[in-house]
Amino acid sequence: MEQYVAMDYSLVYLHYGFSSQNRPPVKWLIQAYRGFDRNFKKNLKALYLVHPTNFVEITLKIFKPIIRHDAQLLRNDNPLATSLNPYSAFLVSRSGEPKPGYIYTDGSKPNKTTYSPHQVFGVSLEHIKANNGGNPIPQVLDDCVVYIRQHFLVGPLDSEGLFRRSARTILVQAAQQTYNEGSRVKFENFDDPHLPAVLIKTFFRELSEPVLTYELYDEVLKVHNFTPTMQIESARDLISSRLPEDNYRLLKYLMEFLQEVSAHAASNKMTDYNLGIVFGPNLLWSKFANLASFAAVGQITTFIQLLISNFDDIFVK
Structure with missing residues (x-):
C-alpha cells in the first residue's frame, strides 16, 4: 500500500452489506488508524462513501466542524501560507451518483464564466492560449519543467520518486493561487522537486477537458488490443493526425520531458511504466464516471x- 499512498490518493468505502453482526468493532478501527503512517493521512484527498446509512451521514455532519485544517499548523510568516479546505467526503447513493447536498468542502465553486485572464488551473486550453x-x-508548466530539468535531471541531486511522492498540500494550493494571480513561484527557495512535479500533474488533472480529449477516449482504449x-x-x-493542434503541442511538450525523466530511471526510479501509472489518469478520463471508466485505467x-x-x-x- 505504501507505494500508492506516497502520492495523492482517493479512498472508496463500500458500506453496503455491513451490519452489527459483521462490521469491525470501533476499537479495532482506532487501532488500525493508529497503525497508518503519515502518508496514509496527509495524502488522502477524497473519501467516497458508497451506500452510507443514515448513521454514517449524521456522523459526518457532526464531525465536519472539528476536522483539522492543515493551514492551522503553518506559522503566520510562511511565505506561501494560505487557507486549506478539509478533505472532501462524498456520499454516493445507490444510483451511483454523488449526492449534491452531501459534498463536504468549505470551498465555493468558481463561476466558470468569470475566470481571471491569469488563471491557468481549472480552465480550458482555449482560455490559456487566449x-x-x-x-x-x-508559464507554470514551463517553470516547473525547466526547474526540474536543470536541478534534478542533471548533477548529483536526489530525485527518487519524482512524480510519485507528494508535496505539502498547503504549498501546492498556495503555488496554484500564485500562478492564477499572474505571479510566479521561485522554486529555488524550496529546493524540492516534488512541489513543481505535483503542480504539473495538478495542471493536467484540472483542465476542463483532458488533454487527450473526450472524443478520443474510446479510440485510446482500443489501442490496448x-x-x-x-x-x-x-x-x-x-x-499526430486527430488530436487538436493545441492539445498536440501541450502533450508533446510533456511527453518529451517525461522521456527525459525516464532516461534517468536508474536514479529517480521513474520508468516509462511508472510514469504511465502516475500520468495516465491525469491525461485522459471519461466524461462519465462509472465502473467502466475505473476499469479502463490500466x-x-x-x-x-x-x-x-x-x-x-x-x-x-
Whole structure:
C-alpha cells in the first residue's frame, strides 16, 4: 500500500452489506488508524462513501466542524501560507451518483464564466492560449519543467520518486493561487522537486477537458488490443493526425520531458511504466464516471507508457 499512498490518493468505502453482526468493532478501527503512517493521512484527498446509512451521514455532519485544517499548523510568516479546505467526503447513493447536498468542502465553486485572464488551473486550453500570447503551454508548466530539468535531471541531486511522492498540500494550493494571480513561484527557495512535479500533474488533472480529449477516449482504449506494431501506428494516427493542434503541442511538450525523466530511471526510479501509472489518469478520463471508466485505467496507463517509450515514432509533426 505504501507505494500508492506516497502520492495523492482517493479512498472508496463500500458500506453496503455491513451490519452489527459483521462490521469491525470501533476499537479495532482506532487501532488500525493508529497503525497508518503519515502518508496514509496527509495524502488522502477524497473519501467516497458508497451506500452510507443514515448513521454514517449524521456522523459526518457532526464531525465536519472539528476536522483539522492543515493551514492551522503553518506559522503566520510562511511565505506561501494560505487557507486549506478539509478533505472532501462524498456520499454516493445507490444510483451511483454523488449526492449534491452531501459534498463536504468549505470551498465555493468558481463561476466558470468569470475566470481571471491569469488563471491557468481549472480552465480550458482555449482560455490559456487566449491569455498567453497564443501559446497553449502556460508559464507554470514551463517553470516547473525547466526547474526540474536543470536541478534534478542533471548533477548529483536526489530525485527518487519524482512524480510519485507528494508535496505539502498547503504549498501546492498556495503555488496554484500564485500562478492564477499572474505571479510566479521561485522554486529555488524550496529546493524540492516534488512541489513543481505535483503542480504539473495538478495542471493536467484540472483542465476542463483532458488533454487527450473526450472524443478520443474510446479510440485510446482500443489501442490496448492491437499488436505492438499496430499500437504504435494507431497511436501515431491519434496523436499526430486527430488530436487538436493545441492539445498536440501541450502533450508533446510533456511527453518529451517525461522521456527525459525516464532516461534517468536508474536514479529517480521513474520508468516509462511508472510514469504511465502516475500520468495516465491525469491525461485522459471519461466524461462519465462509472465502473467502466475505473476499469479502463490500466489501458490508459499502457497508452501513456507507449507515448513515452516511442516518442519519436508517434509525435511526428
